[in-house]
Every structure is written in structure tokens, then in C-alpha cells.
Amino acid sequence: MIETWARKNHFNFYKNFTDPSFNICFSMEITKAYEYAKDNEMSLFLVLMFLSSQACNSVEAFKTRLDTDNRPYIVNRVEPSATVAQENGLFNFCNMVHHCRLSDFIAANSQLVDAAKAEEPLANVDNRDYQIFYSITPWLSFTGYKHAHSGSGSDIPKIVFGKVEEVDGKVTMPVSVELHHAIADAIDIAKYQESFTEYMQSLA
Numbered sequence: 374m375i376e377t378w379a380r381k382n383h384f385n386f387y388k389n390f391t392d393p394s395f396n397i398c399f400s401m402e403i404t405k406a407y408e409y410a411k412d413n414e415m416s417l418f419l420v421l422m423f424l425s426s427q428a429c430n431s432v433e434a435f436k437t438r439l440d441t442d443n444r445p446y447i448v449n450r451v452e453p454s455a456t457v458a459q460e461n462g463l464f465n466f467c468n469m470v471h472h473c474r475l476s477d478f479i480a481a482n483s484q485l486v487d488a489a490k491a492e493e494p495l496a497n498v499d500n501r502d503y504q505i506f507y508s509i510t511p512w513l514s515f516t517g518y519k520h521a522h523s524g525s526g527s528d529i530p531k532i533v534f535g536k537v538e539e540v541d542g543k544v545t546m547p548v549s550v551e552l553h554h555a556i557a558d559a560i561d562i563a564k565y566q567e568s569f570t571e572y573m574q575s576l577a
Contacts, residue, residue, distance in 0.1 A: 374445055380558075387555035388443055394527050396551040397562050398516055401569070407537065407544040409576045415479060418509070419486070420576075421534060421546075423478040426453050426471050428568035429505050429530065434557035435565065438502045439528040445556065448503040451530075455507035457489045465494040468504065475576070500529075508533045518549035528553045 375381055387393050406424060410417040429435040429451050436448050452471045456464040467489035472478040506529055508520075514536040535547035550562045 374447075378445070383558070384445065384555045387553075388439075390554070392522075393554050394520075394522075394551050395554050395559075396518060396520075396549060397559060398518055398547060398549045399562075399566065400545050401548045401566065402543060403537070403546050403573065404542070404544040405576060406573045407539070416483065417537070419479045419482055420475065422453050422455060422469065422482070422507070423472075423475050424569050424572045425507075425532060425534075426451070426469075426478070426505070427473070427572045428565050429453075429532075430471065431568045432561055432564045434552065434561035435505065435530050437528070437556045439553070439556070451503050451505050453507055454500070454504040456509050457486050458509070459490050459494060463494045465489045465492055466498060468499060468501075502529070504529060506531045510535050512536060513547075514538060515547050515549070518551075520551060528556060 375384065378384065403421065406420050407417060409415070410420045433447065436451050437445050438448060439445055450471055453469040455467050455469065457467045458464055467482075467486050469482045469485055470478075472481060508531070510533060515533075518533050520531050531549075531551040533547075533549035535549075537544060537546045548566075550565065552561065
């Protein structure tokens with residue numbers, strides 16, 4: 374893949390950086406998703422996760438990973454792994470499944486979210502290469518974000534959703550996206566945002 378890859382030189386330049394990740398924060402207008410979830414009595418969280426999962430699966434950079442020899446490969450499909458808040462204020466990870474239909478996505482993942490809320494937090498962490506890591510921080514409207522890093526997994530995209538706010542009929546939410554710079558550039562985050570918006574506008 375490397376020799377025929379258009380970004381071969383970018384990959385070779387960034388792949389051995391001590392910290393190869395870059396992070397961009399932006400405000401996403403989600404008025405259509407907010408109104409759709411409200412009108413149909415759906416979980417806004419799951420509607421947003423569905424739209425994001427659809428968008429991630431439409432952008433190749435979000436599906437590109439590095440093997441143990443630091444060589445890129447593409448997974449067939451990515452699925453969300455998101456933090457969910459428990460009653461005691463702690464969080465647990467919820468490994469969701471991707472579906473191309475919103476109704477199927479919500480039906481499957483609402484049960485997984487409930488289970489994750491009831492389990493002992495972080496007792497059974499199961500990270501996979503096809504996942505997208507999400508942090509959900511509905512209490513904060515942020516303009517910057519820094520993730521904790523263990524020294525591995527920097528090729529896994531990390532997305533953060535912040536506080537949903539409504540001003541003058543317009544609903545927005547801060548979003549942070551972190552990607553490995555050997556794999557992706559800022560334009561890939563722009564593609565994600567554009568795809569998210571397109572899927573949102575198609576809600577009907």
C-alpha cells in the first residue's frame with residue numbers, strides 16, 4: 374500500500390514522530406439532528422453517534438490503521454466505542470455496533486448503552502482496531518482538548534462531543550477530532566464534518 378499511496382512521503386515523514394497525533398476542535402451545527410431526535414422521541418446521543426459513525430465510514434483516513442510493523446492497512450468498517458456516564462459520576466466504555474439504518478442502530482445500541490451503565494466501569498476494556506474512540510462531555514463547551522496517551526493506539530481516531538447549546542434557534546455542539554498525522558490531514562476532518570452534515574440533512 375505504501376509505495377502506491379499518494380501520501381507516501383507524508384506517511385514516512387510523520388510515522389516515527391514521538392507524538393504523531395494532531396487535534397482540531399470546531400463547532401458543529403446539529404439543529405436538524407436535535408429537532409429530529411426531539412420530534413421522534415429518540416436519544417439525541419444515539420442519533421449523533423449514528424451520524425458520526427456513518428461519516429467515519431465514508432472517509433478512508435478514519436478507517437486506516439497501522440500494523441505492528443507500522444505499515445498502513447484499511448479496515449472494512451469502523452464502529453464507535455464511547456464513554457457513557459454512570460449514576461455515580463464515573464464513566465464506562467460502550468462498544469457499539471454500526472448499522473446503516475438509524476432505527477437498527479438505535480435498537481442495537483440502546484441496549485449496549487444500558488448494559489455499559491450498569492457494569493463495573495473499565496473492568497472489561499476490549500479495544501479493537503476497527504473502533505473509533507469517543508469521549509462524551511455534555512457538561513462542557515470546549516475550544517481545545519487533550520487526550521491521555523498510553524504510548525499505543527495513536528492510529529485510532531478519537532472524537533469528543535461536548536455540550537449541546539441552543540441560541541436563537543440554532544443548536545451547536547463542540548467537536549474535537551484527533552488523528553494520526555502519518556495517516557491523515559486536516560482535510561480529512563473537513564471531509565468528516567461535511568459527511569456528518571450530509572447524513573444529518575438526509576434525516577427524514
